[in-house]
Each structure stands twice: as C-alpha cells, then as structure tokens.
Amino acid sequence: MYFNKLAQAVLCRTVAFLAILSLSGCVGVRNCDSLRVAMDSVAAVRGKEFLAPVSCEKRSLGFFRNHLNMSLRAREERVKREGRIYEILGILPASRMSYRTRLADLYGDRVGGFYDPEQQKLYLLTSEAPHTQQAILIHELTHALQNQHFQLKDFLNDTLSHDRLMTRTAIVEGEANAVSYEIQGALNCQKRGVLQLLRSVARRKFTLPTDESLALRVLMDFPYLVGLAFVCSELGSGKEWRQIDSLLAAPPHSSVQLLKRLWSAEPGGVDLTSLDETSAVGGRLAGLASSNVTDTMGAYFAFALLVERLSVEDAFRIALGWKADQLSYSSSDASSDQTERLTWTTDWQDAALATEFRNALALGIKPRERFYQITQQAAEVVLTYAASGQ
DSSP: OOHHHHOSSEEEEOOGGGGGSOOTTOOOOOGGGGHHHHHHHHHHHHTOOOSSOOEEEEEOHHHHHHHHHHHHHTTHHHHHHHHHHHHHHTSSOOOSSOHHHHHHHHHHTTEEEEEETTTTEEEEETTSOHHHHHHHHHHHHHHHHHHHHHOHHHHTOTTBOHHHHHHHHHHHHHHHHHHHHHHTTOOOTTSOOHHHHHHHHHTTOSSSOTTSOHHHHHHHHIIIIIHHHHHHHHHTTTTOTHHHHHHHHSOOSSHHHHHHHHHHHSTTOOOOGGGOOOTTSSOBOBOTTSSOEEEOOOHHHHHHHHHTTSOHHHHHHHHTTEEEEEEEEEEEEOSSOEEEEEEEEEEESSHHHHHHHHHHHHHHHGGGGGGEEEEEETTEEEEEEEEEOO
C-alpha cells in the first residue's frame, strides 16, 4: 500500500536512513524558524523558484496521528479491500487487527512531517531532534516545490493503478530524499548498487515492526529507498537536476522500468531498458469505489512477494522478467452467503521465469490451498482464490 494513495497530503516517514547520514554539512536550517533559508537552498539545488509562499507549523504527535486516522477513515472501504487482497496474497498474516489499525500503527510513530498541497502548508513534528527536523523540512519543501510546478494531486491520482502509482511515488519521494541529502552534503549516488540496497531491506535494517511480513516491509520502503536509487541513476555523476523535471513531466509507466534502469547501472548488470514493453500496461484502477476492482500490481509488487520465499538475487532476477499483470477482486457480503474471488494473471518474458514464479507462489499458499488454484500456460501464470459461506 502507498500512503499517497490514501491521503491528500504527501507524508515523509522518518526512516533509519536519516540516522546513517553525516549532517555536519547542513546549511543551518532550524525547523520552521529558518523556513526562508531552507526554501532558498531547495530552489538553488533544483534550479526552480517557489511560485507561492509555503507556511510551516510545528505540531504534536497526537495531531499527526489524528490526521492519519482521519485520512484512513475517509477511505475505509478501499483500505479494507486492499488489506483483504494483501491477506489473500500472503503479504499480510491473518489477524484480528484491521488493516487500517495496522497502517495507523505502522505510520503513526514514524511520520516526522508532511506537506499538504491544498493548503500550501507543511507540518513538522515538535518532538523530532533538531538535526532530524532539518532533513525533514528540506524533504517536505521539495514536495512543495514539486506541487507548485507539477501538481502532485494530479500526479499521484487515486485512479492510477497500484503499479503506476508506486512508480510515480518513488520519483516524488526519491527526489525529495536526493535534494535533502544534497543540501546536507551527503548525496552519494555511487555508494550502493540496487541489489545491495534491496539486501539491506530484506535484512530488516529499517524501522518497521519486526512482526510485519517482509513483503510489506519491502513495499513500504520502495518509494524512499528504491526511489532515491532511481533518481540518483537519472541524475548521473554530473547531477543534472533537469533530468528529474523530465521524469515528473513524463514519468515511467511501470516499476519494471525503474528496476531495469537500476539493473543496467549495477556493476556487471546488463542493459535491459531496450526490452521495455510496458507502454500500454497498468494505467488505471477500475472499480475504485465498489467491491469489484481490477488493478495492475507491477514488477516490484511481484518482487516483494518473491523475496518472502527466495533470495534477493533470485527474486530480483525473476521480477525483471515481468511483462504485465491484472488482478481482479470481487466480494459480496449478503447475510446468507459471503463470497470472495480473486484472480491474478501475470505474464513473463519466458516460460522458465513463469515456472519459477508459479513455484514461489505455491510456497506461500500451502496452508490454505483448498481455496487456491495456480495454473500455467506457457509464460502466463494465473492464481485464483475462491471462497464462499465463510
């Protein structure tokens, strides 16, 4: 799940990545009191001026949690449906805890600030340490600049597919992280390759509860970490920030494009960008407000599922072979007969990769196999879940 899909505001999680940075080179920003200094620094790095003032308020953790809960409650049915899909696919363990409560707990203690594009206002958490507030302020001001030039509410539209929204969110958050690190003198785009980055996520080095599934952890960290790596790959050694303008004006269609770009930049990696076949894949989410939904989940979603069951290297290799997918979910809750059906069809570059994906899927559904069926025809794999009368 991506919080930008559920909230009007763009939120910044305070991940442990901040803790490993050297902040000694910061420009001296001291939270809201030096907003103008921070705005000038962001504008100088990006080569773009702010088109309107941005206001800043410091708020308590209670305010942040209330804002988050209100956003989640306003989308109760969509949140509930997404949580159920994640349970069926094995991303979430079966639990009495609602998905909305899980999300509120997950983000509630980890949000250091957020920017509200409608009010042109950013909020900082009062309890954050001063050096952390510096990084968050710059991050959120980058969102403000993005919004003024590229209209974030349209860019991160609710009707986009899971895959396309994930891809766009990665660009938005990746750029905000990159600008923040650049101002602090800590942006090193040559530091780590994508596999090393993903291994660090898989080793549970980031700040998510240890009782969460690894797949959910990987999905949550995607915009901030993989997004940063992708933005770095586009900036190049010369740090051409105009490249990011091009990404925001004409973003990639799918997460597989990000993964292929990162793999091409990996030492020993092969250039796979010429194999891109995603231009017509995964545009819109159908059935947004109903109990019947059709969506495209994407290559990175497949990677998140695979890394629960395989090594990072094997999961990444298979995910690079993703071509397309379609997930359909329907449910009815009549008093006499509750029924659910999910069908997830995935297409792969060849039958061998499809077989590996099918076998990995099967590893995760054995405890509940009476509700599931997995079939394969050549390079197409179909997972079906059907249950009634529960």
